[in-house]
Amino acid sequence: MELAPIFHGGTGSHxxxxxxxxxxxxxxxxxxxxTPGIAGLSAGIDEVMKRGVETIFEHEWMLTKYSLDKLSDIDGVTVFGPDxxxxxLAVIPFIIDGTDVQEIAMIFDQxxxxxxxxxxxxxxxxxxxIGTIEGGTLRxxxxxxxxxxxxxxxxxxIKEIKEGLVG
Structure with missing residues (x-):
């Protein structure tokens, strides 16, 4: 007999x-x-309690807003998400038009x-x-x-990679 989940979400390794x-x-x-996340949870909670959620959000929002503003000035970079x-939150999905996101992620890494x-x-x-099903985004x-x-x-x-790959 198959179990029928009440909620569906995520596809794990697929x-x-x-x-x-x-x-x-x-x-x-x-x-x-x-497992590493579970082991670090207590220390993370301690740090959040010490610093405060508002302080953390304000810093991350400042970085995110700054990044979004500067990214909007780079031709050929498309950013997804709210205005x-x-x-x-401090997560920015984007693409460099005309490139493969996996290749770009590898360049950033290596x-x-x-x-x-x-x-x-x-x-x-x-x-x-959002129309990125064929290749996804960088995050x-x-x-x-x-x-x-x-x-x-x-x-x-980002500018260097863009110039090197698409001019």
Missing amino acids: SEEKDQPKVRPSRYESGTLN LNVER HYQVALRGGLHCAPLAHET ASFGLYNTLEEIDQWLGM
């Missing part, structure tokens, strides 16, 4: 698929257990030692909605310990 895998145990596991003045995620991000229906995120100087370096990397 992130490019819309439906859960048919085979067990993958059918019932929407991802790999995040510039709508508060959002050439700059910067981790960006490329692809469908375990959310193919979201990518279907950058910022945190409490990032600085404006690092954002400027990252923006310079």
